[in-house]
Amino acid sequence: MFVTTPSPTVAAATDEPVVELRDAAFGYGERPVLTHVDLTVHRGEVVAVVGPNGSGKSTLMKGLLGLNTLSSGTVRLFGEPLHEQGDRARMGYVPQRHTLSASVRATAEEIVASGRLPRLGWFGRLRATDRQIVARSLELVGLSDRAATEVSTLSGGQQRRVLIARALAGQPEVLVMDEPTAGVDVASQHVLADVLARLAARDVTMVIVTHEVGALERLLTRIVVVDAGRVRFDGTPAQYAAARSDVHHDHDSHHHDHELDPGHGHPWSPVGSAPFEGVAPRRSRRA
Numbered sequence: 001m002f003v004t005t006p007s008p009t010v011a012a013a014t015d016e017p018v019v020e021l022r023d024a025a026f027g028y029g030e031r032p033v034l035t036h037v038d039l040t041v042h043r044g045e046v047v048a049v050v051g052p053n054g055s056g057k058s059t060l061m062k063g064l065l066g067l068n069t070l071s072s073g074t075v076r077l078f079g080e081p082l083h084e085q086g087d088r089a090r091m092g093y094v095p096q097r098h099t100l101s102a103s104v105r106a107t108a109e110e111i112v113a114s115g116r117l118p119r120l121g122w123f124g125r126l127r128a129t130d131r132q133i134v135a136r137s138l139e140l141v142g143l144s145d146r147a148a149t150e151v152s153t154l155s156g157g158q159q160r161r162v163l164i165a166r167a168l169a170g171q172p173e174v175l176v177m178d179e180p181t182a183g184v185d186v187a188s189q190h191v192l193a194d195v196l197a198r199l200a201a202r203d204v205t206m207v208i209v210t211h212e213v214g215a216l217e218r219l220l221t222r223i224v225v226v227d228a229g230r231v232r233f234d235g236t237p238a239q240y241a242a243a244r245s246d247v248h249h250d251h252d253s254h255h256h257d258h259e260l261d262p263g264h265g266h267p268w269s270p271v272g273s274a275p276f277e278g279v280a281p282r283r284s285r286r287a
């Protein structure tokens with residue numbers, strides 16, 4: 001309900017995790033891609049999930065949305081087992097590399113309105129409140145003035161923002177985003193970071209797969225490192241920076257492995273761009 005009425009009272013009333021994974025294993029067929037995942041997300045947190053290409057980040061996101069096979073362990077959403085979760089709209093999802101095809105002939109407003117579908121009543125018609133929520137979602141991503149624009153004429157960054165607005169229109173309680181800033185120019189990345197900061201200020205819980213931690217550092221409460229199908233680290237940005245500098249120190253003196261380095265020298269790696277230098281310790285959660 002954050003678009004019209006942020007619900008801090010709900011957050012204050014319950015300390016129950018919104019997402020809770022215990023020893024979970026996820027995959028697509030017989031063999032799990034990710035194993036032994038323990039992850040707890042509380043209301044109001046902004047969690048970045050980082051790691052090398054192919055390490056299992058998207059698989060983790062799909063796993064907590066129930067979009068792939070849970071082969072062992074448990075996933076609980078809002079205190080209930082995943083498969084008993086009746087209201088799927090409580091989890092919003094912005095999938096990876098999803099842009100709108102050039103052949104889509106629809107305005108930004110129409111695309112965002114489609115995100116309202118899970119919330120519509122029997123007759124499936126947009127009511128005045130739905131239209132207000134659609135308008136508010138466009139406003140949150142800074143695209144009110146493009147509501148009537150054909151999406152195919154928008155830039156890649158603007159299209160990503162339309163897709164975020166579409167997810168917001170469903171009024172999810174948790175927003176799961178798979179690389180929302182990937183493939184857009186630096187200026188658009190900053191605009192997207194501002195959009196996410198606005199959502200964080202409204203206590204929207206977010207789990208964000210990203211290769212550009214630096215652009216989001218000011219709003220993160222936690223960083224989770226996934227590598228080779230396992231969660232290797234889970235802590236605050238300050239703990240992450242400290243752990244990484246320890247590992248690097250060890251490496252400099254003893255040539256140890258870069259256990260916490262999600263980049264392993266990948267060009268996108270936050271390592272080297274010093275994303276966490278000088279970041280003050282943050283609340284581990286907002287709620």
Ligand SMILES: Nc1ncnc2c1ncn2[C@@H]1O[C@H](COP(=O)(O)OP(=O)(O)OP(=O)(O)O)[C@@H](O)[C@H]1O
Nearest residue numbers: 028029033051052053054055056057058059060096
């Ligand atoms: N639909 C699928 N069916 C089978 N295997 C898959 C599927 N999607 C991903 N995989 C495999 O799961 C592993 C992890 O992939 P995943 O997409 O989760 O990694 P990632 O960390 O998100 O990578 P990237 O940073 O490149 O997006 C890879 O070995 C990949 O080939």
